[in-house]
Amino acid sequence: MARTPDPTLFERTALPHLRDCYAFALSLCGRVADAEDLVQETFLKAQKAFSSYEQGTNIKAWLFTILRRLHIDAHRRSKSRPATQADEELDHRGAPPPPEASGGDFGPQDVWRALEQVPDPFRMAVRLRDVDGLSYDEIGRLLDIPPGTVMSRLHRGREWLRTLLVASKTGPKSLLGEAPETPGASP
Amino acid sequence: MTDWTHDPLERARWLDGEGAPAERAERAAGLARDPLARARIDADAAFLAAVRRAREALPAPSALFEARLRRDLAIDRGERIAGIRRPRSLRSIAAVAATVLAAAGLWIAAGGLPTSTAGDQDAVLAAQTFRAAELGQGISGIAGSGCEEGRTSPHRFPPVTAGELSLEGCSTPIAGRSVSVLRPTDEGAAPRGLVTVPWDGKSVASDIGWTRVGDIVVFDVICGRAKYYVASRYEAVAGTTSCAVCHGPARAGTPTRNPHRIFERQPGP
Numbered sequence: 057m058a059r060t061p062d063p064t065l066f067e068r069t070a071l072p073h074l075r076d077c078y079a080f081a082l083s084l085c086g087r088v089a090d091a092e093d094l095v096q097e098t099f100l101k102a103q104k105a106f107s108s109y110e111q112g113t114n115i116k117a118w119l120f121t122i123l124r125r126l127h128i129d130a131h132r133r134s135k136s137r138p139a140t141q142a143d144e145e146l147d148h149r150g151a152p153p154p155p156e157a158s159g160g161d162f163g164p165q166d167v168w169r170a171l172e173q174v175p176d177p178f179r180m181a182v183r184l185r186d187v188d189g190l191s192y193d194e195i196g197r198l199l200d201i202p203p204g205t206v207m208s209r210l211h212r213g214r215e216w217l218r219t220l221l222v223a224s225k226t227g228p229k230s231l232l233g234e235a236p237e238t239p240g241a242s243p
Numbered sequence: 244m245t246d247w248t249h250d251p252l253e254r255a256r257w258l259d260g261e262g263a264p265a266e267r268a269e270r271a272a273g274l275a276r277d278p279l280a281r282a283r284i285d286a287d288a289a290f291l292a293a294v295r296r297a298r299e300a301l302p303a304p305s306a307l308f309e310a311r312l313r314r315d316l317a318i319d320r321g322e323r324i325a326g327i328r329r330p331r332s333l334r335s336i337a338a339v340a341a342t343v344l345a346a347a348g349l350w351i352a353a354g355g356l357p358t359s360t361a362g363d364q365d366a367v368l369a370a371q372t373f374r375a376a377e378l379g380q381g382i383s384g385i386a387g388s389g390c391e392e393g394r395t396s397p398h399r400f401p402p403v404t405a406g407e408l409s410l411e412g413c414s415t416p417i418a419g420r421s422v423s424v425l426r427p428t429d430e431g432a433a434p435r436g437l438v439t440v441p442w443d444g445k446s447v448a449s450d451i452g453w454t455r456v457g458d459i460v461v462f463d464v465i466c467g468r469a470k471y472y473v474a475s476r477y478e479a480v481a482g483t484t485s486c487a488v489c490h491g492p493a494r495a496g497t498p499t500r501n502p503h504r505i506f507e508r509q510p511g512p
Contacts, residue, residue: 063320066316067313067316071309071312071313074304074309074312075301075302075303075304076301078302078303078304078308079301079302079303082302087446087467089399089466089467089468090446090467090468091304092304092308093394093467093468095304095308095312096311096312096315096393096394099312099315099316100315100316100319103316103319103320104319130443133443133444161293162293162294162296163296164296164297164298164299164300165300167293167294167296167297167300168297168300171297182294185259186291186294186295186297187295187297187298187301191259191260191261192256192259192261207252207255207256208252210255210259211251211252211255214255214290214291214294217294218290221293
């Protein structure tokens, strides 16, 4: 006898990742209202497509993929694409100097402030790995880049981050200008 | 062998838990025999541990948003939620839309809208809502289901969110389009009519357009993924700072803090 599918399975599986999805959306949109709209659209779409989710795989990575695609689609509709720069182009801005110390004495807010100043593709790789805990493979699929590029972006991003954090403790307040608002702050 | 610990990308791979089990076992054995290599790994590990503590300050959505999302998911599954009506069928939406348009037509024909320069039917609907609220009819004169809870929810209108205007009633005469009556929080203040429609373009909250609909003025603004039309009596606004229409009296005395660019919409055909 066939079992009736549990109608609340999606909610029980996906909603524990609401905070991660919201934070990810906020990092893409920059505004609370836009992030909420994007997350709502993501969850409604994910609920409809839940049968295509492969049980046992990382549901957070699956939700992030839907969320990012919706974000890109929204930009296409408004005829302005999210700003992207080639890794090489960003490297020409000047690689950060080697850090004077590895450092480990930083609070979460210090890290967020510094992370906001890391150039976009590198920041995204660090964020997805170190904050969201995605694997190299999952990051690669999410961002449509090969694993080698994930590794290199992650490395470059962490270099930027380490330099900015060390500089914030020992030298100038910022290497790249004023630190923006901490993520999560209302616009 | 621990030569790989001289390569920062390989150290990162190790610390990120990447690599096949056999490779990791071999590397773990090498590290156990080489304290210098272990020290290189530990230095990176201390930094990564600090970075990963950023998760403790991950921004969280509001409880209100989470509740709204849960409810929307339930509605999407077709569940009946107390106090919330299920989305209407296309036939009933069409019937409601026809009722609203017919009522607006009758009202205009009866002289309710003496002169209109509005080129935007949503501005006219906002004016109609304001007029009904001013006559004490509230939202009862507008057909439709309950409050829209999606992106055109009146609860998302920034002055409502900020508590500068309170929501007296709302209706959804056409799916996704919400009609509401708002009132400034100061005692005895006149109501406002609000129409909210979905918007897929760019948010330009700095620009506010206004349209005359007879003796009513309707301001419109695009904020987030919705466009808002706020209607008030023209004479209440003319010659004064118009901030008070949306923001209540608190802003009326500080026109220099007005961050908006206000301009008149071109009349429609």
